[in-house]
Amino acid sequence: MNRTKKITKKFMGKAKKANAKLNTSNKPKYISKAERERLAVLETVETVSEDLK
Template identity: 75%
Template structure:
């Protein structure tokens, strides 16, 4: 590998990492299994209270 190729490779990897940090919103935030279950139970309780009213 020659010198210019090494320099270009390092530069491109830095650019790629910088772009990855800027584009964090493209992926939805992780929600744990326990949190999903808790949200489901809250939603079920809310739905049950709406039905009974």
Template identity: 65%
Template sequence: MNRKKKMNDILKKKVKKANSKLHTSNKPKYVSKAERAKLAEEDNTQELEQE
């Protein structure tokens, strides 16, 4: 019984891993606070150059 359970667990893990790779998240990629500040600064400089 233990051998069957162990094999089933291994196979379930493989299936779960494969399914997780197929699933993509709609969540936006994380951008650090410093990176956001840098992007905001670049936007401000571009707006000033356009005016």
């Protein structure tokens, strides 16, 4: 690899990483099926305990 290509490759890599940081996704974070079930159980337990009060 010649010197110019090495410098260009290094620069383009840094630019690509910086650009990726700026363009964040609006997609919600992934929650596994087991975690969703656990959260649902916790929510039902809270609603039941509130109903008993």
